[in-house]
Every structure is written in C-alpha cells, then in structure tokens.
Amino acid sequence: MTTPSAAVSLPIGADASAGAVPSEVAQNAVAFPDGIPGFESCRQFVLVASDEIAPLQRLHSIQGPSANFVGIDPRLVLPSYRCHLSDHDLRVLDAQPDTTLLWLAIVTVETDGTAVANLRAPIVINPERMLGRQVLPDEGLYPIRHVLSPGA
Amino acid sequence: MLVFTRRKHEAIRIGDRIEVRVLRVGRDGVRLGITAPPDVPVHREEIYEEIRQANRAAHAVPTDVTALAVRLRQP
Numbered sequence: 001m002t003t004p005s006a007a008v009s010l011p012i013g014a015d016a017s018a019g020a021v022p023s024e025v026a027q028n029a030v031a032f033p034d035g036i037p038g039f040e041s042c043r044q045f046v047l048v049a050s051d052e053i054a055p056l057q058r059l060h061s062i063q064g065p066s067a068n069f070v071g072i073d074p075r076l077v078l079p080s081y082r083c084h085l086s087d088h089d090l091r092v093l094d095a096q097p098d099t100t101l102l103w104l105a106i107v108t109v110e111t112d113g114t115a116v117a118n119l120r121a122p123i124v125i126n127p128e129r130m131l132g133r134q135v136l137p138d139e140g141l142y143p144i145r146h147v148l149s150p151g152a
Numbered sequence: 153m154l155v156f157t158r159r160k161h162e163a164i165r166i167g168d169r170i171e172v173r174v175l176r177v178g179r180d181g182v183r184l185g186i187t188a189p190p191d192v193p194v195h196r197e198e199i200y201e202e203i204r205q206a207n208r209a210a211h212a213v214p215t216d217v218t219a220l221a222v223r224l225r226q227p
C-alpha cells in the first residue's frame with residue numbers, strides 16, 4: 001500500500017484568475033501519457049490552486065479536446081484515505097513507492113446541487129516528473145460517488 | 153473476433169506474455185485467471201466504463217467552483 005503523505009504543498013498551479021499565461025502553462029503542464037478515461041486524447045493538463053477555490057483545485061486540459069475538472073485532495077474528504085498504486089501506476093508516474101505524490105479526487109456537482117467526489121479512481125500526479133494518471137483500482141475500497149459535506 | 157471453446161483449466165495465450173485461463177465454469181459466470189506483465193493494465197470492462205462515465209459527467213456539469221468552495225469551507 002502506498003499511503004498518500006499528508007500536508008503536501010503544491011509546487012504547481014497558478015492563480016485561477018490569471019488566465020492562460022503561455023510560459024507559465026508550459027512550465028506547469030502535467031503530462032498524462034494515457035489521458036484519462038473518457039478523455040483519452042487529452043495528454044497535457046495544468047493543475048490550478050488558489051485561495052479563492054480552496055480546498056478545491058482545477059484540472060484543465062491544455063491540449064486536444066476541452067476537459068475541465070474540479071478536484072479535491074481525497075485526504076481532506078477522508079483523513080484515513082489510502083489507495084494502492086500498482087507497479088504499472090508507479091512506472092507511468094516514474095515514481096518510487098516513497099515518492100511524494102499529489103492526489104486529487106474528481107468532484108461532480110449533480111443536477112440537484114449535490115457535490116460528490118470520486119474517491120474510487122483518484123488522479124495521481126508526480127510533481128517531480130510532472131506526470132499524471134488516473135488510478136483505477138479493481139477492488140475499490142471507496143465509492144465513485146462520495147457525497148461532500150461542508151467542512152470537508 | 154477470434155472465438156475459442158475452452159474447458160476448465162484450459163487457457164489461451166496472447167503474445168508470449170499474457171495467459172487467460174479458465175479456472176471455473178459456473179451457471180452464472182466463468183472465473184478467469186489472467187497472467188500478464190505488470191506494464192499491461194487488466195481491468196474488468198465495466199470498471200473502466202464506470203470511471204469513463206463519471207469523468208464525462210464531472211466535465212459536463214458547469215460548476216461554480218468558488219461558490220462550491222465557499223460551501224465546503226463552512227464548518
């Protein structure tokens with residue numbers, strides 16, 4: 001088991017209101033070699049964090065079709081959150097089992113306003129290599145649809 | 153599509169690194185054992201499809217991120 005370490009500071013991301021500054025975008029681009037399910041051709045994303053949207057973060061595709069997501073660190077949702085990374089996951093992320101990684105559960109706001117986080121299949125980013133991937137554990141401990149409540 | 157008839161304990165090989173073996177044949181399902189190198193992801197089809205649909209829904213819904221963040225920050 002790889003335990004996501006707590007209190008990761010964000011080495012990437014820019015102010016959400018700053019718009020797309022090309023050099024900054026290029027510098028902050030995270031490569032997703034496999035895209036993500038449903039957006040397989042999106043291979044470059046930027047992660048944006050700001051005080052205004054904390055504890056949320058945005059993940060935008062900057063190449064290929066438009067893909068915009070909102071995410072939250074799953075450990076802010078469930079402090080005991082842990083997720084297994086397979087050898088394949090570590091290889092794609094060019095990470096060692098002890099590499100500090102960024103974790104992001106994709107948030108969906110449903111038609112009735114309920115916000116849910118996908119804790120089952122988190123986005124994992126290796127900030128040292130700027131590589132990312134959505135992890136798909138076959139035996140999921142956590143739901144795809146975890147309802148977020150205030151104070152998360 | 154290639155179609156094979158296999159009995160219990162019989163297998164097929166895909167390339168020289170992947171083996172799919174029939175472990176059990178039941179009334180409601182077939183239990184398969186997959187042997188594949190670690191760089192070949194193996195998923196039940198419905199898992200990938202579920203995540204794909206969840207991602208599509210997450211992208212499709214326009215979200216007022218700031219309002220949602222404010223809501224989540226409430227104690």
